[in-house]
Amino acid sequence: MAWYKDMYPSMSVEELKAKAQRSLADAERSGGHLTPVTVTSRTICRSWWGKAWCRNMETYLDYTNRLPRGRSYVRNGAVIDLSIREGKAEALVQGSEWRPYKVTILVDPLPRERMEKISRLCSRELDSMEELIAGHFPKSLESLLTERGTLFPTPGEIEFYCTCPDSAHMCKHVAAAMYGIGVRLDENPFYFFIFRGIDVERLVKKTLDSRVESMLSHGDVKNDRIIDDKEVENLFHLK
Template identity: 50%
Template sequence: MSNYWNAKMYYSQPTIQELQRKIQSSNNKANKKGKQLHPIHIEGRQIAKSWWGQAWCNVIENYADYGSRLERGKRYVRSGTVIDLNITKGRVRALVQGRRATPYKVDIHISPLKEEMETLIEKCGHKVSNLETLINGDFPKDLQELFTSSSGLFPAPKEISFACSCPDWAIMCKHVAAVMYGIGAKFDENPFLFFELRGIDVHRLIDVAIESHVDHMLEHAHDQSERIIKDENIKDIFGIDITN
């Protein structure tokens, strides 16, 4: 087993087999207490499969002060060590199984959006061209730039803070990194959790998008279109005389 330095002491990294045994033990204890856990399960090597989940995982690179913690975090989340992860407005709380019998507690806080909510919702609403896609829980490509741009919806490093009960002195330890990647996987399951995390009322977002779409249709209701058949051509096409 490899070691990492922490507070003048060396801590060994557990093997996958050791982690699995501890995970099972923690799950059994939670079941006996009647506590429902929300674990992260990763199938295959790819942590997130949707473009928004992948974009979140890519952003994580900006938060790490020690690159090695990211690789360990990927290893941990793929091993199923994030045994509980809950997303609420501006906060993520999780339990990560580590070398100790008791899982480590990870607490992530995200600052509220600085941009005025009305302006933000209006931006989203005007960018959504396929409302059915959004309502069905899939982010249209129209929103990609709004999410991934430098002034987008993903939190900047200064807007996010981490805390973990482990003894690692790094700002982002491997347990925090595992949770951050787990969030990306969670967004795959339910993309609306991103709006919850950022404090955006998704129902208002959809309402504004629908209103914007309807207003646009009404504004152009009387515009001429090549797809509209002229009255004088209807008789020739369908044999119906509507002039009488």
């Protein structure tokens, strides 16, 4: 859009950083408490959770032209505030105007049938489940839980809103906030469970219940490692 480009010309990195710092200082003077997103490494995200979130977002092919600008914005401190709660993330992203833009990201809760599927997958790998709850990601579950439409949201399960004049569904400010969510997942993977409305205690309980049911269903199956009563008598010379 020529109108958009003329009215809001591109900024240098130095200008963007200066405006972001000024907005942070203004918020502090007025008694506000902002939680900026800080990228501390060459890659935006370092953990499995953060990288997986960003990779999933980058499969939203309709928005690939906004992603490079979003990466530049988050790397240079433009996401000056980001909060995550169940089903909703809100951010302030500095742009060309004096005041930062407000970004809202809404995500659907994980559907019950998908939760059931994840529980069944995890029940086969109790050790992996412990890793998952500890904030790590078990390699044994990676291909299962990153399959499209399993754990991470599809384009149809997420909505974006920004107060900037760009008519694109995902503008660069939204893209920056989305990468910012990945950084937050580096800091605490449980933000993901909160965001998608996943009850971790319920997930653990369902996983354990599924495992117990599986064990009970095989309770009468003969196993070479299980000795019967006659073998016990012979082993201990019982009469």
